[in-house]
């Protein structure tokens with residue numbers, strides 16, 4: 001089942017939400033792929049695109065968090081590091097797993113994408129919504145924020 005965007009995931013009605021929507025869009029590209037369409041190359045291509053996007057997104061978030069003095073930002077950066085390492089591991093496995101293990105790996109990857117993308121937004125990123133609501137920063141048109 002695909003991941004669906006909903007209002008509970010909204011953080012800033014701006015750049016961060018756009019990033020999250022794109023991450024979900026790419027993850028869904030993977031999740032939607034039918035078994036007969038799934039080749040090792042295609043699987044790696046999609047996860048690699050997600051990996052690149054998430055690295056940029058995490059940098060953006062961390063920069064924004066620094067600009068507003070968001071407190072749990074060290075822990076948040078650790079969590080980003082773990083998420084990105086997880087994507088690295090998935091790409092490694094997709095590259096080197098024996099062909100017979102590929103379907104199981106694809107299923108495991110789908111489960112990971114479904115859970116951690118949404119969990120990270122709901123449990124960790126959501127703190128930024130309160131900070132923004134409290135007027136501690138905004139992600140659009142704020143000179144203090146420089147996006148990559």
Ligand SMILES: [Fe+2]
Nearest residue numbers: 020061121125
């Ligand atoms: Fe995020």
Ligand SMILES: [Fe+2]
Nearest residue numbers: 061120124125
């Ligand atoms: Fe985050």
